[in-house]
Amino acid sequence: MTRICFELQVAPEHLEEYVARHRAVWPEMLAEIEAAGRRNYSLFLAGEGRLVGYYETDDDAAARAYLAASPVAARWEAEMSRFFVGLAGRADQATTPLTEVFNLEDQLRESRI
Incomplete structure (x- = not known):
């Protein structure tokens, strides 16, 4: 299982x-x-439109490929694209994962070995 976290910028206006669409x-x-x-997909909104997303997956490349080929995802992403600032391409394809520097469960598991 891989944990993926990413950031996007939602236009303040x-x-x-954006929040209403995600309700x-x-x-x-x-x-x-x-x-x-x-799985375990969440979006968090911080001040001035900073959006942080998180999900877990067994194969992120396969998940991205599946969504890239999905007509439903293509329609959703086309409708959502106007909300983002500085994004080249679809949000589900163009985000760069953040580097994870700490995970409690991983460190607890390693400390018990």
Whole structure:
């Protein structure tokens, strides 16, 4: 299992609508995220539109490929693209994972060996 965390920037003038759109994500989009193999997926919004996303997956490359080929994901990402600042391409394909520097469970497990 791999943990993926990423950042995006939501345009400040679109914050309210962005949040509202994520209160009721299309059921077919939710199904595609799950079918892609992404689990425990969350988005967190910080000040001035800083968005932090997190999910877990067994194979991130396969998950990205699945979503890249999904017509549902393509429609969702096309509708959502106007919310982001400085993003080249689809958000589900263009994010760069952040480097994980600490995980409690990993260190606890290693300290018990």
